Amino acid sequence: QQKVQQSPESLSVPEGGMASLNCTSSDRNFQYFWWYRQHSGEGPKALMSIFSDGDKKEGRFTAHLNKASLHVSLHIRDSQPSDSALYFCAASERGNMGYKLTFGTGTSLLVDP
Amino acid sequence: GALVYQYPRRTICKSGTSMRMECQAVGFQATSVAWYRQSPQKTFELIALSTVNSAIKYEQNFTQEKFPISHPNLSFSSMTVLNAYLEDRGLYLCGARDWQNYAEQFFGPGTRLTVL
Numbered sequence A: 001q002q003k004v005q006q007s008p009e010s011l012s013v014p015e016g017g018m019a020s021l022n023c024t025s026s027d028r029n030f031q032y033f034w035w036y037r038q039h040s041g042e043g044p045k046a047l048m049s050i051f052s053d054g055d056k057k058e059g060r061f062t063a064h065l066n067k068a069s070l071h072v073s074l075h076i077r078d079s080q081p082s083d084s085a086l087y088f089c090a091a092s093e094r095g096n097m098g099y100k101l102t103f104g105t106g107t108s109l110l111v112d113p
Numbered sequence B: 001g002a003l004v005y006q007y008p009r010r011t012i013c014k015s016g017t018s019m020r021m022e023c024q025a026v027g028f029q030a031t032s033v034a035w036y037r038q039s040p041q042k043t044f045e046l047i048a049l050s051t052v053n054s055a056i057k058y059e060q061n062f063t064q065e066k067f068p069i070s071h072p073n074l075s076f077s078s079m080t081v082l083n084a085y086l087e088d089r090g091l092y093l094c095g096a097r098d099w100q101n102y103a104e105q106f107f108g109p110g111t112r113l114t115v116l
Helices: none
Strands: A006-008 A009-014 A019-025 A030-037 A045-050 A054-058 A061-066 A071-076 A085-093 A108-112 B004-005 B010-013 B017-024 B032-038 B045-052 B069-073 B076-081 B090-097 B110-115
Touching: A006 A085, A006 B090, A009 A019, A019 A030, A019 A085, A019 A108, A030 A071, A030 B045, A045 A054, A045 A071, A045 B010, A108 B076, B010 B017, B010 B069, B017 B090, B017 B110, B032 B076, B045 B069, B045 B076, B076 B090
Parallel strands: A009 A108, B010 B110
Antiparallel strands: A006 A019, A019 A071, A030 A045, A030 A085, A054 A061, A061 A071, A085 A108, B004 B017, B017 B076, B032 B045, B032 B090, B069 B076, B090 B110
């Protein structure tokens, strides 16, 4: 069973809209979280990291972490067609930050122009 | 900037043969390199983690005998898929990290392996 589950599996939003992606872990050893984006034919690229409870904003992207519930979310405002890609939540254990990532199941985002 | 290159981008091999893939880090020191396989269904499996001056650690279901890895310096790593079969097909990704300067892993574009 996957230790990091994402929802929804796929998501379609209109250009300019808000996309909300969710990630839940079943392993309390995971303390550090990243959001990666993968465009077709490319490797994943880190969008942002979040290690503390609360919100973290970088441009149009806002991540939220609730360690008690092991829930991480990513919100993309003013979505652009170029945001269409696979989005992965990735988690790492304490003391192992960034070395070994456990990836989630992925969300496919389509932004309709 | 930090970039990771992987060679080849695509490869086809006959069932039972082997193929080698390479990973090159540019612009940073790859003090740790993780090799992953992304399935056709897009899920990731960690194969092994290689850290400079430490032994290479393989995940369950992956062995050195099947996926030997070399990490001879801070910019290069290679992995071979020995005796490849259909279940080995997928996109092999190299994720490299510079402990001192970056928290994230930088990924290459992957090597797509097709087994006939």
